Amino acid sequence: MIYRDYQGEKVSMIAFGAMRLPVIDGDDGKVDVPAAEALVDAAYKAGINYFDTAWGYHMGTSETVMGKALSKYPRDSFKLSTKFPGYDLSNFGKHEEIFAKQLEKCQVDYFDFYFLHNVCELNIDRYMDEEKYPTVAFFRKMKEQGKIRHLGFSCHGSLEVMKRFLEKYGEFMEFGMIQMNYLDYNFQGARAKLELLNSYKIPVWVMEPLRGGMLAKMSPENLERMRKFRPGVEPVELAFRFLQSLPGVTAILSGMTEMGQMEEKLRIFEKDAPLSEEEKAAMLDIAQGLVNGKVAPCTSCKYCLSHCPKKLNIPFLLEKYNEDSLTGGGFLAPFAIKSLPADKRPSACVGCKSCEKVCPQQIKISEILKPFGQKMDAALEAFFGKE
Numbered sequence: 020m021i022y023r024d025y026q027g028e029k030v031s032m033i034a035f036g037a038m039r040l041p042v043i044d045g046d047d048g049k050v051d052v053p054a055a056e057a058l059v060d061a062a063y064k065a066g067i068n069y070f071d072t073a074w075g076y077h078m079g080t081s082e083t084v085m086g087k088a089l090s091k092y093p094r095d096s097f098k099l100s101t102k103f104p105g106y107d108l109s110n111f112g113k114h115e116e117i118f119a120k121q122l123e124k125c126q127v128d129y130f131d132f133y134f135l136h137n138v139c140e141l142n143i144d145r146y147m148d149e150e151k152y153p154t155v156a157f158f159r160k161m162k163e164q165g166k167i168r169h170l171g172f173s174c175h176g177s178l179e180v181m182k183r184f185l186e187k188y189g190e191f192m193e194f195g196m197i198q199m200n201y202l203d204y205n206f207q208g209a210r211a212k213l214e215l216l217n218s219y220k221i222p223v224w225v226m227e228p229l230r231g232g233m234l235a236k237m238s239p240e241n242l243e244r245m246r247k248f249r250p251g252v253e254p255v256e257l258a259f260r261f262l263q264s265l266p267g268v269t270a271i272l273s274g275m276t277e278m279g280q281m282e283e284k285l286r287i288f289e290k291d292a293p294l295s296e297e298e299k300a301a302m303l304d305i306a307q308g309l310v311n312g313k314v315a316p317c318t319s320c321k322y323c324l325s326h327c328p329k330k331l332n333i334p335f336l337l338e339k340y341n342e343d344s345l346t347g348g349g350f351l352a353p354f355a356i357k358s359l360p361a362d363k364r365p366s367a368c369v370g371c372k373s374c375e376k377v378c379p380q381q382i383k384i385s386e387i388l389k390p391f392g393q394k395m396d397a398a399l400e401a402f403f404g405k406e
Contacts, residue, residue: 020066021288023269025222026169026193030098030270032263033288034069035062036226037085038076039274048078052087058275059088065285068097071272073136074104074121086125099125100132102173103154106354111145111152118161133158133167134196138184139176140358147187155188169193173226175351178211189219194269196224200234201261202306203227206314206345213265222269225262229273231346234258241305248298256287257294261302264293314341315387316380323374323384329367333374333384336365340391353398366392 022029041054059070072085082101089097101121104110110117122128135155138146145152161167171194174181185192195216203209216223229235237245237254245257252260262271275281294302319334327333335355343352356364368388375384 020285021263021291025269028098029068031067031069031288032269032271033067033259033284034071034100034270034272035059035067036272036274037070037072037081039276040077040081040084041276042077048080050077050080050084052084054277055084056088058278058281059085061278062275062281062285063089063092063097067285069100069131069270070097071100071132072125073102073134074117075106082121082124086127090126094127098131099127100134101125101130102134102136103158104136105142105146105154106137106139106350108142108145111142111154114154114157118158118166122166129166129168131168132194133161133170135170135172135188137354138172138174138180139354140180141354143176143180143183146184155191159191171195171221171224173197173224174212175354177355178208178215181212181215185215185219185221189221192219192221194222194224195219196226196272198227199223199225199262199265199268200228200230200258201302202230202234202309204261204303205306206310207342213267217267221267223265223267225268225271228262228271229255229258231349233346237305241308244301244305245298248295248301253283255283257302259284259287260292260294261299263291264299310341310345313345315382315384317341317382318380320379322377322379326373326377328371328373329362329369331363331365331367331388332359333388336388336391337382337384339395340365340387343391343394348398350402353395353402356395357399357403364392364395365389366396368392 021032023032041051043049043051070085070089072081074082103114103117135146135158146155149156158167158170162170171192173196175198197209197212198207199209199213213223235255242254246252262268273284315337317334317337321334323333339352339355365388368385370385370389372385378384
């Protein structure tokens with residue numbers, strides 16, 4: 020098992036993520052508890068000493084399941100993390116009751132790692148408003164009292180949002196988690212976020228190392244290309260070896276759903292075998308191939324901004340369109356769009372095509388924004404209800 024040093028402690032580089040536990044009849048709220056406990060037991064015995072859960076995982080049941088599964092082991096033999104559910108604005112102001120409930124559900128007196136979760140466009144103002152929402156101050160107090168050993172954050176927002184958060188709270192953050200994989204390294208700007216965390220000397224935690232399973236497969240042509248470097252290698256191993264190559268990466272949180280899947284990850288993390296620079300370049304070239312033809316080739320030149328009568332932030336909207344298109348849905352794009360006033364969302368586009376006349380990439384912006392706006396309006400209603 021690969022371990023990374025964290026403030027003098029050994030942390031297994033691969034962490035047991037409890038967001039995708041086995042479930043019954045496809046119901047995300049009904050975790051198959053015996054199967055989940057068997058996975059936890061196998062992970063623990065194999066040397067994984069870091070387990071991660073969250074308030075909202077499995078419709079609120081993940082923390083309870085993990086608390087029960089880990090209760091049989093000495094508390095000082097494993098590390099446990101959970102998160103403040105900042106993705107839901109209604110939770111701001113409820114931090115005390117949520118934290119107390121999390122300790123109860125997880126059957127512990129303290130958390131080794133605690134995240135200020137999902138810092139993004141939607142909630143950054145609330146995280147920053149200490150007078151009205153003393154969320155960060157409360158969790159710093161919990162750290163002082165020993166109920167949190169290490170306090171950090173996760174970020175799904177833009178680089179600008181992350182910079183804003185770190186300018187205010189960087190000195191108090193002991194780790195930072197970002198969505199990182201060889202696809203998002205350039206596509207989602209994860210490289211810049213990694214470099215920002217490195218500049219603050221904040222250890223990096225990784226989420227979505229396989230992009231929700233998307234990177235667990237690779238075309239035969241691309242796989243053969245990588246096997247010229249590493250005979251017999253499989254797509255999952257390549258994805259994790261890429262992450263082992265990045266500076267500052269300390270822990271990689273990966274969902275555990277079934278035993279064979281976990282055993283593959285355990286095998287990969289038996290040894291440290293980072294990619295060479297040539298191998299990394301090949302992986303990033305493969306990632307670019309996955310993106311080409313599926314997203315709008317916006318370079319964020321911003322020529323369009325001065326030509327939009329509605330003053331829409333078109334590069335930002337196209338960035339969210341690209342995320343949604345490549346992923347096939349999810350919550351990242353809707354959460355970012357939710358942060359905008361109604362008259363600045365993609366559905367506000369009037370289709371005048373003024374922006375298209377100055378677009379160097381000749382993107383049919385109006386043809387993108389109208390259907391994307393309809394899709395986002397429907398997603399926002401599904402996530403948040405009617406406004």
